[in-house]
Amino acid sequence: QKEVEQDPGPxxxxxxxxxxxxxxxxxxxxxxxxxxxxxxxxxxxxxMYTYSSGNKEDGRFTxxxxxxxxxxxxxxxxxxxxxxxxxxxxxxxxxxTIFGAGTRLFVKA
Amino acid sequence: xGGITQSPKYLFRKEGQNVTLxxxxxxxxxxxxWYRQDPGQGLRLIYYSQIVNxxxxxxxxxxxxxxxxxxxxxxxxxxxxxxxxxxxxLCASGPRxxxxxxxxxxxxxxLSVL
Numbered sequence: 100q101k102e103v104e105q106d107p108g109p110x111x112x113x114x115x116x117x118x119x120x121x122x123x124x125x126x127x128x129x130x131x132x133x134x135x136x137x138x139x140x141x142x143x144x145x146x147m148y149t150y151s152s153g154n155k156e157d158g159r160f161t162x163x164x165x166x167x168x169x170x171x172x173x174x175x176x177x178x179x180x181x182x183x184x185x186x187x188x189x190x191x192x193x194x195x196t197i198f199g200a201g202t203r204l205f206v207k208a
Numbered sequence: 209x210g211g212i213t214q215s216p217k218y219l220f221r222k223e224g225q226n227v228t229l230x231x232x233x234x235x236x237x238x239x240x241x242w243y244r245q246d247p248g249q250g251l252r253l254i255y256y257s258q259i260v261n262x263x264x265x266x267x268x269x270x271x272x273x274x275x276x277x278x279x280x281x282x283x284x285x286x287x288x289x290x291x292x293x294x295x296x297x298l299c300a301s302g303p304r305x306x307x308x309x310x311x312x313x314x315x316x317x318x319l320s321v322l
Contacts, residue, residue, distance in 0.1 A: 107248060131309035142212075142298050142313030143251075150309075187250070191309055198243075198250040 102126060105188055105199030114208050118175040122188035122199050125169065129192035132164045134173045137185045137201065146186075147173070178206045211235065214299050214314035220322050221286065221293060229284045229317045231299035239308060240282040244268060245296040245316075254297075257282055286319060294320050 105122045112118055120134075130151055135143035147162040149155045155162045163172040171188050185201040212233045221227045233240065239258050243251040253266030257276040271290025276282055282301075286293045297317045302308030 103250065105250075133309060135311075135313075140296075140316065140318070142214075142300075142315050143311075144313065145310055148309045195253070196308065196311065200248055200250045 102197045103188060103190065103199045106202055107200055109203040109205055111205040111207060112178055114178060114180060114206055116178050116206070118173075118178050118182070118204060118206075120173040120175075120186050120188075120202050120204070122171040123169055124171065124188075124190055124197070126190070126192070126197070127166065127169065129190045129197070131191045132162070132171050133189045133191070133196075134160075134162055134171075135187040135189060135198075137187060139185075143187055178204075180206050180208045182206050212299055212301055212312055212314035214297075214317050216317060217315065219317055219319045221319060222322050224288045226285055226287050227319070229286070229297055229299075229319070231282045231284065231314060232280055233282075233299075233301045233312075233314075234280060235301055235303075235312060236279070237301035237303050237312070238279070239302040239304060240276070241300040241302070241311070242266075242272070242274065242282070242284045243298045243300065245298055251298065254284065 103124045133148040134146045136146050137143040152164050152166045159176045161174040183206050185203050187201045188199040215230045241256045242254040255274040257263035273285045299314045300311045
């Protein structure tokens with residue numbers, strides 16, 4: 100079993116749509132959950148992180164963690180063409196960070 | 209501007225050759241990491257360092273070597289023992305040695321085999 104599973108996509112949506120990106124993870128000991136955005140041939144940049152369960156909102160982005168089902172979600176409201184990128188979920192505990200393979204998102208104008 | 213600088217952006221390796229990827233940070237971070245990214249796979253940890261003159265192997269360290277002589281610098285050498293080196297290599301740093309929920313990445317180096 101992979102430590103984190105993420106649908107690779109691609110996911111294509113029209114501008115203005117609500118986007119839902121999801122991951123499942125296996126190690127229940129890890130406490131920090133993150134979403135990174137990666138543009139093509141660039142390094143990932145941290146979008147959001149949450150500690151333990153619950154929701155966190157930042158502008159158009161909402162991160163959600165459900166520890167009971169080991170499910171991580173990122174919602175993007177009013178999606179824009181500039182949101183087109185690969186989104187990596189990740190979680191960490193101790194010295195190790197585990198990354199998903201990423202979901203490619205295309206937002207069409 | 210604070211950040212992480214990786215060089216070169218593109219690198220080509222001949223068979224039997226060792227090549228070194230540079231990573232420099234001016235964020236004053238203690239921890240530094242090297243990851244490898246292959247299509248369809250998550251980032252895989254090669255080596256990490258929590259402090260100067262100390263580093264640990266990650267999940268795929270075979271065929272790679274590192275040094276950490278200065279806080280700002282963490283170069284990665286891809287040796288001839290690494291039989292499948294073609295990948296996108298990412299250097300990262302974090303403000304602490306553990307529980308790094310905030311990693312800062314460089315722009316990456318694409319390594320290809322001639």
